Amino acid sequence: MKSLSKIITTLWIACLPLQSCGHPNGNKNMKLSTQDSISSLLKAVSEKDATLVAKILSSNPDLEIRDNKGRTPLMVATYNADGKIAELLISAGADVNAQDDLLNSPHLYAGASGDLSILKMSLNHGAKFDIYNRYGGTALIPAAEKRHLEVVKILTEIPDYPIDHVNNLGWTALMEAIILGATGETQVAIVKVLVDAGADVNIADNDGVTPLQHAKNRNMDKIAKILVAANAH
Template sequence: MENSEKFFSEIRNGNAAKVAQMLQNQPTLINAKDGRGSTPLILATYYNQKEVAETLLSHGAGIDEKDGSGNTALMGVCFKGYVEIAKLLIDAGANVNVTNVMGATCLIYAVTFNHLEIAELLLANNADISVKDARGSTALDHAKTQDFKPLITLLEANS
């Protein structure tokens, strides 16, 4: 347990070399989860640690693994607005249409938090705009509720 805490600390701090060294010594750390159910990859991407995320992916991190709320690494970066990491994850094969326990998708998160560039990236990679969350709302519904005009235009053009 102590080793996994140190591992997660190195991930949060962006120490890719130390993360790689720890994985070499204890490969099972790639499957560790923190107290919230976050995997190493989810944690790295949440903290915008691109180099660490690349290291974890090269060591076989599960790209679509979910945290305790059913969110993947890609969902987290769509919520946070980290475009470069979103590109990295999509290029590595992340599922852009995965849903969490509330039915939210990557696109719904990008729209809800007004991240136009990420929404464009997701749509360019076949994000499904018809998915409804647990409240019955699509990404377009979220854009309209918050009056995010550029996102409304984008989503209507892709309907």
């Protein structure tokens, strides 16, 4: 009997650390671990669950947490073009300049993708113009190439915006608009906006070829006329 009693006692003690040997949900009221909190916010943003994101934000989580691609919750929302969640995150203090592994930031990607809503929010919350994408460029350069006329207008209206910044390819926004931009009236309008904003029409590429020469080579006659009128050579 003593031996049996000892066995029963030993089994009872072994169960104590589990807080209930027969109840797997015994810990359900414990707080989420840090990793769970990180996963929860990133997951909610990824799934575009604005209600859950707002709930999580009420607990003041780390807004600059990263996924395995270096993306913050705001960066994920930006890739999703999710203005509603982006606004929640930015209003809570998310960094609009935080770059992921591809060197995209919410501000840079919003400009490059033509997302006016997130672009404007980034500008109102500390967007920096000396943080560059993986090509060493500003938000204006890809916007000028990709026919995002309204983005070009917004950025060129900002006092002291680096309109003539040269990226790693040796191109300014004006140069990229001509070399990579599609022909058409939108591209003509973009070049005119850049020129009217004071873009230097004579900054050549790394091979010494000027915007005017590239325009002529691509038979962009209307753009060539704009450049000539601005004293391009």
